[in-house]
Amino acid sequence: MTPLRGHHLICLHFFRGEGYGPEFLENLESVIDRSKQEGIVVQNGADNICIKCPNLAGELCMYKGDNNKKIEGLDAIALRLLNLEHGAKTEWAAMERVLPQIFHEWKDEVCFKCDWLGTCKSTTRWKNLD
Ligand code: SF4
Numbered sequence: 574m575t576p577l578r579g580h581h582l583i584c585l586h587f588f589r590g591e592g593y594g595p596e597f598l599e600n601l602e603s604v605i606d607r608s609k610q611e612g613i614v615v616q617n618g619a620d621n622i623c624i625k626c627p628n629l630a631g632e633l634c635m636y637k638g639d640n641n642k643k644i645e646g647l648d649a650i651a652l653r654l655l656n657l658e659h660g661a662k663t664e665w666a667a668m669e670r671v672l673p674q675i676f677h678e679w680k681d682e683v684c685f686k687c688d689w690l691g692t693c694k695s696t697t698r699w700k701n702l703d
Contacts, residue, residue, distance in 0.1 A: 574611050574612045574613060574614040574662060575604060575607045575608040575611050575612070575613050575614070575621060576613075576614050576615075576616035576620050576621055577604075577608060577613050577614075577615065577616060577620050577621070577622070578615075578616055578617065578618060578619070578620045578622075578623070578648050579615065579617075579647065579648030579649065579650075579651035579652040579655075579657075580644070580647040580648050580650075580651045580683075581620060581622055582613070582615070582651055582652075582655060582657070582663075582668050583651050583654075583655070583668070583672070583675070583679055584689070584693070585601075585605055585608075585622075586668065586669065586672060586698055587689075587692070587693035587696050587698055587699055588601065588605065589692060589695070589696050591692050593626060593627050593628070594627070596625055597625045597626055597627070600621070600622065600624070600625040601622055601625070604621045604622050605665075608665050609665040609666075612662060612663070612664050612665075613662070613663050613664065613665065613668075614660065614661070614662050614663075615652065615657050615658065615659055615660060615661045615662075615663065616659065617645075617648065617659045618632055618645075619632050619633075619634070628640070647683055650679070650682055650683060651679070651683075654675040654678060654679055655668070655671060655675065672698075672702065673702055676702040676703075680703075
């Protein structure tokens with residue numbers, strides 16, 4: 574199974590090929606493929622996507638400085654909305670099914686403060702959910 578942290582369980586559904594460079598993107602696409610094929614196990618902290626992120630320092634997210642507490646806060650919100658916890662097993666398709674039920678709360682609590690909002694808003698999935 575593919576380990577994913579809380580906010581990735583939601584944000585990956587709005588991925589449209591943009592990110593932090595070729596190595597990051599190649600890995601991200603591979604993780605999405607594996608998640609779809611193998612299933613997902615929920616993980617706290619840096620996951621298989623984070624390991625190729627230029628903002629990761631050790632186990633910590635340093636996006637725009639020390640961002641780790643904020644990112645862990647996003648993970649906690651995502652897991653609350655998805656009713657999942659560390660170690661839980663789930664499927665990509667299950668996340669897709671639950672997305673319409675949690676989208677507006679996620680958007681209002683999290684997305685409007687996110688630098689990727691413009692990218693996510695331009696996706697067909699976002700437009701269909703909004
Ligand atoms: S706008 Fe940010 S928080 Fe919202 S889905 Fe996109 S990446 Fe995730």
